[in-house]
Amino acid sequence: MKSPMLADLADLDPARDLRAPGRPDDEALQAILGTARRATPIRRSARPAVLAGAAAAAVVAVAGVATVWWPTSQPAYASWTAVPTGLTASEVSARAGACPAAAHGITQGDDGPQVDDVPIGPVLAEQRGDYTYVLLTGDGAAGECLVTVQASGATDVVAGDAVLNAAPAVPGPRDVTTLQSGTASWSEGDTGDGALTSAYGRAGADVASVSLTLTSGERVEATVQDGWWAVWAPGEASLRSTAEVTLTDGATAEVALSR
Amino acid sequence: MDDAHARELLTQMWVEQHEVVTRFVARRVEAGLVDDVVSETFLVAWRRLADVPDDPKPWLLGVARNVLATHLRTHGRWRALGVRLEREPEAGKEGTDDLAADRTDLRRAWEMLSDADREVIALVAWDGLTAVEGAKVLGIRPSTFSVRLTRARKRLLAYSGLKSDTADVLRNLQEAR
Numbered sequence: 001m002k003s004p005m006l007a008d009l010a011d012l013d014p015a016r017d018l019r020a021p022g023r024p025d026d027e028a029l030q031a032i033l034g035t036a037r038r039a040t041p042i043r044r045s046a047r048p049a050v051l052a053g054a055a056a057a058a059v060v061a062v063a064g065v066a067t068v069w070w071p072t073s074q075p076a077y078a079s080w081t082a083v084p085t086g087l088t089a090s091e092v093s094a095r096a097g098a099c100p101a102a103a104h105g106i107t108q109g110d111d112g113p114q115v116d117d118v119p120i121g122p123v124l125a126e127q128r129g130d131y132t133y134v135l136l137t138g139d140g141a142a143g144e145c146l147v148t149v150q151a152s153g154a155t156d157v158v159a160g161d162a163v164l165n166a167a168p169a170v171p172g173p174r175d176v177t178t179l180q181s182g183t184a185s186w187s188e189g190d191t192g193d194g195a196l197t198s199a200y201g202r203a204g205a206d207v208a209s210v211s212l213t214l215t216s217g218e219r220v221e222a223t224v225q226d227g228w229w230a231v232w233a234p235g236e237a238s239l240r241s242t243a244e245v246t247l248t249d250g251a252t253a254e255v256a257l258s259r
Numbered sequence: 260m261d262d263a264h265a266r267e268l269l270t271q272m273w274v275e276q277h278e279v280v281t282r283f284v285a286r287r288v289e290a291g292l293v294d295d296v297v298s299e300t301f302l303v304a305w306r307r308l309a310d311v312p313d314d315p316k317p318w319l320l321g322v323a324r325n326v327l328a329t330h331l332r333t334h335g336r337w338r339a340l341g342v343r344l345e346r347e348p349e350a351g352k353e354g355t356d357d358l359a360a361d362r363t364d365l366r367r368a369w370e371m372l373s374d375a376d377r378e379v380i381a382l383v384a385w386d387g388l389t390a391v392e393g394a395k396v397l398g399i400r401p402s403t404f405s406v407r408l409t410r411a412r413k414r415l416l417a418y419s420g421l422k423s424d425t426a427d428v429l430r431n432l433q434e435a436r
Contacts (some may be wrong), residue, residue, distance in 0.1 A: 005415065005416060006383060007384075008362065008365055009369070009384040009415075010364060010385065011362060012366060012369065015283075015285040015286050015385065018282050020277055020278045020281035021274075021278050021279065022273040022274045022275070022276070022277025022278065024270050028297075029269070029301070031298070032298065032305050033269065033305070035305065037262070037305055060272070117329055118328075200344070232434065
């Protein structure tokens with residue numbers, strides 16, 4: 001295979017003198033081993049949950065790979081509040097600017113695994129204590145991003161994303177659908193507060209509010225904004241699997257987060 | 260696959276292939292990005308351990324190539340995945356012997372090749388792959404790889420045999436294109 005000319009070319013190899021042996025205790029390797037291995041590592045629940053409204057809701061399959069960089073276990077989110085506060089438009093754009101602008105899907109192409117970038121942008125943002133949660137979506141992809149502004153003024157960002165099999169269907173006006181629901185395990189980062197449970201999806205035009213209940217019994221208000229809803233709470237599996245949807249006409253419906 | 264076994268597999272892959280992947284990446288991207296791209300490559304392997312074939316090298320290099328392409332695109336520097344050449348030595352450093360002259364010819368010829376030509380040649384000459392392995396990295400058939408390699412080699416040979424003033428004219432023409 002090798003001609004003399006190719007052998008001569010070896011002298012021009014820019015990496016000719018580069019040595020980079022891998023060792024079992026390399027930090028970079030340990031960082032990788034610390035991340036979730038499953039194809040949908042962001043969630044403990046293996047399948048997407050579906051929050052059905054009064055009428056049957058569309059099931060949106062979540063597949064592909066979620067990319068996630070979560071901080072290590074630390075004391076929980078002390079300033080978290082059960083009722084979110086809104087953000088001004090300028091706050092939203094400032095915080096969302098720190099979030100990733102693309103979801104990464106890994107698909108099996110003809111030439112092996114292919115990393116695809118899918119652009120995503122913010123559709124919903126809320127504040128609970130020191131924590132800004134931003135939901136980002138794009139063409140068949142979604143991402144979550146938690147931004148914390150530290151005392152030093154530095155911004156800490158953790159984010160996860162998922163490429164969905166199909167674009168999320170628009171639910172009927174009185175329905176809500178869930179795209180993802182479950183625990184995110186955070187295994188990387190500097191200022192992590194540990195695992196959190198989150199859920200998000202689409203909300204019909206007549207949905208006024210969505211509230212859930214913590215396993216401790218405390219009620220948690222989700223944010224409903226521009227056809228999307230989202231909620232998160234500290235801890236693993238901390239949200240009960242039912243939600244109460246209130247419609248603009250005052251009617252309420254108890255709906256289940258089904259697997 | 261249980262977690263302990265998975266960790267063992269990835270650690271073994273890291274120990275055996277880290278240098279190969281790092282060198283592959285270092286040939287194609289600036290030094291500051293090498294570690295990130297290598298880490299991301301092994302992260303893909305970690306998430307897709309079940310898909311990694313028994314001979315992981317071509318698979319890993321194929322992933323690294325895709326990660327590189329994604330990276331360059333993400334950073335707004337999307338271009339054909341060029342393979343870099345060792346930096347031009349300072350004038351006079353290489354001396355004037357025949358070997359140095361040959362190398363200068365070869366360097367000039369290399370610069371004239373298309374990125375596609377450089378890539379197939381680099382996979383063999385630098386990354387040390389066989390045609391079958393190189394074909395896997397590029398996701399093409401081995402026969403296609405061989406044909407491309409033969410053509411690229413012919414062009415390299417032709418360009419390196421050109422007199423330097425002829426080569427300069429040709430290169431100017433290519434750049435003007």
